[in-house]
Amino acid sequence: MSRSSRFVRISAALLLGVTVVASLGGCKVFRKGPRGDYALNAEQRPLEVPPDLDLPDTSGAMAVPSPGGSPAQLPAAPADSQSGFTVAGGQRDQVFERVGAALEAIEGLSISNRAQLLGSYDVSYQGESFLVRVAAVRGGAYVSAVDPRGVAATSPAAVQVIASLQATLAR
Known part of the structure; x- marks a missing residue:
């Protein structure tokens, strides 16, 4: 092996190592500490919806009217006119x-x-x-x-x- 090819290989490996450390060093994955929206200040957090308000009220959804209900009322007759x-x-x-x-x-x-x-x-x-x-x-x-x-x-x-x-x- 020639000395120049060995130098090129070592330089390439060193350059690759520096690039990997520099690019991953600023990544949030490697940082420690709280993550997610709950770690934000109270003013910046998204609103939380209470569990009983995230679904519609279905208590009266299946109410069936009684069979003896009153029929729809007809409108009153208008006064007689020429038309x-x-x-x-x-x-x-x-x-x-x-x-x-x-x-x-x-x-x-x-x-x-x-x-x-x-x-x-x-x-x-x-x-x-x-x-x-x-x-x-x-x-x-x-x-x-x-x-x-x-x-x-x-x-x-x-x-x-x-x-x-x-x-x-x-x-």
């Missing part, structure tokens, strides 16, 4: 069918759509389109005309249809 009236004592579905028959009897009125689940007829009369709606209320069913904006229809055609329906259903 609607109340049919006393009738179920909504029965009144819906009667309104459909009365609408078909009105000359010049066309029903473009009927939705029994919604209780509405989409009608056109004298060039105007509006909904005739039947809603269940306390003591009967409320029949009303609603314009495309969702407010009570007060156009002459709608008022005329509601007046005709009221006269027909009163019999």
Whole structure:
């Protein structure tokens, strides 16, 4: 072995040793003392959640209502107006069918759509389109005309249809 190759090997080993000591000497793994968030000052520690607050309250989660509970209350009938009236004592579905028959009897009125689940007829009369709606209320069913904006229809055609329906259903 030549003297220069031996010198190079020793230098390389020494350089490697110094590099390892320098890089690992500053590592926290080799330091002694407290570790983790609990070792920080009180102002720097993360908040601790008490054990009873880390889960939601489930005490009333499986409460089943009693079978004799009261049914949902129907809304009170609005006061009769030129755009609607109340049919006393009738179920909504029965009144819906009667309104459909009365609408078909009105000359010049066309029903473009009927939705029994919604209780509405989409009608056109004298060039105007509006909904005739039947809603269940306390003591009967409320029949009303609603314009495309969702407010009570007060156009002459709608008022005329509601007046005709009221006269027909009163019999």
